[in-house]
Amino acid sequence: MEKKNQSRITILALVIGVALIAVALFIVFGNGGSTAVAPDAYADIPQSVTEDGAHVLGNPDAPITLVEFADFLCPHCQAYRHDVIDPFIKEYVRTGKAKLEYRMFLTVDRTAITPRLLECAVEQNENIFWAGHDTLFNLAENGWTNESSREFATLLDLDYGKILDCIPEADQFSTDVQLGQALGVASTPTTLLRTADGDITNIAGVERGGAPYSTIAAIVEAAQ
Numbered sequence: 001m002e003k004k005n006q007s008r009i010t011i012l013a014l015v016i017g018v019a020l021i022a023v024a025l026f027i028v029f030g031n032g033g034s035t036a037v038a039p040d041a042y043a044d045i046p047q048s049v050t051e052d053g054a055h056v057l058g059n060p061d062a063p064i065t066l067v068e069f070a071d072f073l074c075p076h077c078q079a080y081r082h083d084v085i086d087p088f089i090k091e092y093v094r095t096g097k098a099k100l101e102y103r104m105f106l107t108v109d110r111t112a113i114t115p116r117l118l119e120c121a122v123e124q125n126e127n128i129f130w131a132g133h134d135t136l137f138n139l140a141e142n143g144w145t146n147e148s149s150r151e152f153a154t155l156l157d158l159d160y161g162k163i164l165d166c167i168p169e170a171d172q173f174s175t176d177v178q179l180g181q182a183l184g185v186a187s188t189p190t191t192l193l194r195t196a197d198g199d200i201t202n203i204a205g206v207e208r209g210g211a212p213y214s215t216i217a218a219i220v221e222a223a224q
Helices: 002-029 073-091 113-124 130-142 147-157 160-169 171-184 213-223
Strands: 046-047 054-055 064-070 098-104 190-194
Touching: 046 064, 054 073, 054 130, 064 073, 064 213, 073 098, 073 130, 073 213, 098 113, 098 171, 113 130, 113 160, 130 147, 147 160
Parallel strands: 064 098
Antiparallel strands: 046 054, 054 098, 064 190
């Protein structure tokens, strides 16, 4: 009887241990994956900045630029990132066929804390924009809290005190919002195209919102 009880206790301990591991994995990887992103995650892809301050990822000579207006705290943007933007970067940006231009457009983040954090991160490390972009999305998907700003700085090895000093002056999002409004952007995510001459146009057949991946892929393939 004693041996049976010991076996039951052992089995119960194992079950509890597995459950605790599962909970820990959910906390770390749930809602969109690991929060941590290496600061040099995009070091192998060309990066640039437009005259008005927007960040662009991809080959400068690529014939197509996808312009995304998004809000890090917007659930639709978070889903669109996984369903469209990540595959687009993998298939077309990393291969030099297209570029991605990211614009910060506020629909949920009324205090503009996330775009301000990202701008201030770049003040400390000019090459960290895209790693910061992914980190903010991951933090938002895992549930944005009062500690998320500090966690953002810690994950990217940034000086949080300097970020706090920078935040009141960070206003790139205002430029992006004004441009978006001028182009008729009213919701996030919204995707547009930048042509070879620099003009931003609507995507044919997409009245508003984010274009489906199949539509974007067809446009990029046709431009090669």
